[in-house]
Amino acid sequence: MVKKMTCIAILISMSFFAGCSSPPAVVVQEEEKKEEVKITTEEKKAQPTEVEKKEDKKEQIEDPVSQQGPPEEKEKEETAPEEKEELAEDEPEEEEKIEAPILELQIIEGPTFAQGEQIVYYRVNAKISGNPRPALTFSTDDSLGAWGNEIAQVNLSHGQSYTLTTVAENEAGKAVGTVTLEWPEGDKQPKAQIDYGTSHNFRIDVSLTDQMVRVYHGGDLIREMICSGGTAETPTPRGTFKTSQKIHYSWLPRFDVGAYYFVRFYGSYLFHSLPFDEEGNLIQEEAEKLGQPASHGCIRLKVEDARWLYEQLPLGIEVNIF
Numbered sequence: 001m002v003k004k005m006t007c008i009a010i011l012i013s014m015s016f017f018a019g020c021s022s023p024p025a026v027v028v029q030e031e032e033k034k035e036e037v038k039i040t041t042e043e044k045k046a047q048p049t050e051v052e053k054k055e056d057k058k059e060q061i062e063d064p065v066s067q068q069g070p071p072e073e074k075e076k077e078e079t080a081p082e083e084k085e086e087l088a089e090d091e092p093e094e095e096e097k098i099e100a101p102i103l104e105l106q107i108i109e110g111p112t113f114a115q116g117e118q119i120v121y122y123r124v125n126a127k128i129s130g131n132p133r134p135a136l137t138f139s140t141d142d143s144l145g146a147w148g149n150e151i152a153q154v155n156l157s158h159g160q161s162y163t164l165t166t167v168a169e170n171e172a173g174k175a176v177g178t179v180t181l182e183w184p185e186g187d188k189q190p191k192a193q194i195d196y197g198t199s200h201n202f203r204i205d206v207s208l209t210d211q212m213v214r215v216y217h218g219g220d221l222i223r224e225m226i227c228s229g230g231t232a233e234t235p236t237p238r239g240t241f242k243t244s245q246k247i248h249y250s251w252l253p254r255f256d257v258g259a260y261y262f263v264r265f266y267g268s269y270l271f272h273s274l275p276f277d278e279e280g281n282l283i284q285e286e287a288e289k290l291g292q293p294a295s296h297g298c299i300r301l302k303v304e305d306a307r308w309l310y311e312q313l314p315l316g317i318e319v320n321i322f
Contacts, residue, residue: 103134122154126151128168133170134170165177199317202217248260
């Protein structure tokens with residue numbers, strides 16, 4: 001009996017340990033894991049995210065800049081140049097001094113015989129000063145402005161005289177000057193009149209070797225003129241031609257120059273004056289080339305020679321270029 005009770009006790013004890021002892025250990029481990037996961041999750045929530053870290057870093061970077069100095073000083077530094085500009089603008093400007101015109105007339109050429117000694121001409125230069133620059137007017141200018149705004153040419157026939165009146169004027173006043181020009185007494189007398197109405201008695205020879213133009217009437221040389229023909233790259237055509245057209249003035253956009261007193265003798269080739277710029281001034285650099293090949297194929301002449309050929313000679317005259 002005792003033996004039987006002992007066996008039952010042992011069985012109960014084994015049953016207790018088999019049913020109760022192992023399961024509680026497993027439950028405890030699972031509960032510990034849950035608590036660890038919970039703690040880890042809470043720690044992660046407590047830690048800042050990458051975006052929050054960047055925002056914190058940005059604030060740390062921006063703060064030192066804003067702390068470099070008081071805003072008032074920065075604004076002063078930024079507005080300082082503007083204040084200087086305002087002060088500069090407020091400074092009074094010096095007023096230009098107004099001066100009345102001063103005028104002086106000077107004969108720079110003449111009396112010079114021309115047109116087969118049928119006329120003499122004078123050229124008068126007006127020297128002016130004043131502020132603002134005075135406007136200048138001549139009572140006459142037979143060159144039609146060919147020598148610029150401050151030089152007038154006066155042509156006289158035999159025995160004639162002329163008083164050139166010049167006015168310089170601006171808002172401060174006016175200056176008037178006069179000079180009397182006369183045919184030279186006891187000097188050359190005009191030669192016998194030449195009939196300029198017909199072309200058959202005239203002939204024009206152009207020597208490209210000498211760079212000279214010679215005009216003949218009835219076999220007599222009546223005028224000789226220095227010229228400039230075309231260069232080697234743009235030569236003047238050689239041969240016998242006839243004058244066919246007259247053009248008082250033309251601007252040549254291809255060459256960016258203008259000229260007076262054109263007389264056509266072949267196609268696009270003409271006699272004409274020395275070139276002028278767009279403001280109406282003689283181009284001195286080109287004038288200094290007179291007597292040597294310098295044109296684009298035309299025949300350049302002094303202004304007075306080109307005008308004589310344009311005004312005096314009829315069209316249809318034979319032109320020999322050699």
